[in-house]
Amino acid sequence: METRNIAVNTTAAEIRAIVKQHGRLTTLVDDLADDSDLYQAGLTSHASVNLMLALEDRFEVEFPERMLRRGAFRTVDVIRSAIQELTEGAA
Amino acid sequence: MAVGLRVGTDLVAIQDIATSIANFGDRYVRRIFTDAEIAYCQSGSAEEAPARFAARFAAKEATIKALRPNYHWSAWREIEVHRDPVGWCDLVLSGTAAELARDAGLTRFAVSLAHDSQYATAVVVAQGATYGDS
Numbered sequence: 001m002e003t004r005n006i007a008v009n010t011t012a013a014e015i016r017a018i019v020k021q022h023g024r025l026t027t028l029v030d031d032l033a034d035d036s037d038l039y040q041a042g043l044t045s046h047a048s049v050n051l052m053l054a055l056e057d058r059f060e061v062e063f064p065e066r067m068l069r070r071g072a073f074r075t076v077d078v079i080r081s082a083i084q085e086l087t088e089g090a091a
Numbered sequence: 092m093a094v095g096l097r098v099g100t101d102l103v104a105i106q107d108i109a110t111s112i113a114n115f116g117d118r119y120v121r122r123i124f125t126d127a128e129i130a131y132c133q134s135g136s137a138e139e140a141p142a143r144f145a146a147r148f149a150a151k152e153a154t155i156k157a158l159r160p161n162y163h164w165s166a167w168r169e170i171e172v173h174r175d176p177v178g179w180c181d182l183v184l185s186g187t188a189a190e191l192a193r194d195a196g197l198t199r200f201a202v203s204l205a206h207d208s209q210y211a212t213a214v215v216v217a218q219g220a221t222y223g224d225s
Binding site for chain 1: 103107108111114115118119122123148152155164165166167168187
C-alpha cells in the first residue's frame with residue numbers, strides 16, 4: 001500500500017510539474033489542491049491540448065478520442081485517474 | 092424549448108498555435124483538426140498555416156460557447172470548419188457536438204473567421220428552430 005501511495009504521489013507531482021509548464025495558469029499550481037478546477041485557475045482550452053500532449057509524452061500513453069474533451073483535464077485527480085486507466089489498460 | 096439566438100466568440104494568439112506545432116508537430120494538428128481542415132491550412136505557405144489553424148481553433152471554441160455544454164463535451168474534431176472554394180466558411184458538426192446542438196434545439200449555425208499577423212478570431216451564431224417563427 002505504501003508503495004502504491006508513493007506512486008500516486010509521484011504521479012500527482014509529475015502532473016503538477018507538467019501543468020506548471022504547459023497550463024499557463026493564472027494561479028500558482030502549488031496553491032491548488034488535487035481536486036481544484038484547473039479551468040477556474042486559468043487553464044484555457046488551447047493550453048489543455050498542450051497539457052494533454054505533454055502528459056502523453058511523459059507517461060507514454062495516448063488519450064483516446066473520448067478523453068479529448070475539456071472535462072478530461074479538469075483537475076489533477078481527474079488527470080491522474082485517466083493516466084492510471086490508460087497505463088493499466090496497456091499493462 | 093425556444094432558444095432563440097446564441098453567440099460564441101474566441102480569440103487566439105497565432106504564436107501560441109505556432110509554438111504548439113513546433114513542440115508537438117503533427118500530433119498536435121491531428122488531435123484537433125479534421126483531415127479537410129489540415130489540408131486547407133497546409134495548402135498555403137508555411138507562414139500562413141499557423142494563422143489558418145488559429146482561426147479554426149477559435150471557431151471550434153466559439154462553437155462550444157454557443158453550444159453551452161454542461162457535462163458532455165464535444166471533441167475538437169467533431170466541430171469542423173468547412174471552406175467553400177470561394178472562401179466562405181460553414182460549420183459541420185458531428186458526434187457529441189451535433190447531439191448538443193440537437194438537444195439545445197439549435198438548427199442553424201453561421202461562422203465568421205478573421206486574423207491579422209498576431210491574432211485570429213471567430214464568431215459563431217447559432218439559431219434555434221423557433222427563432223423568428225410567427
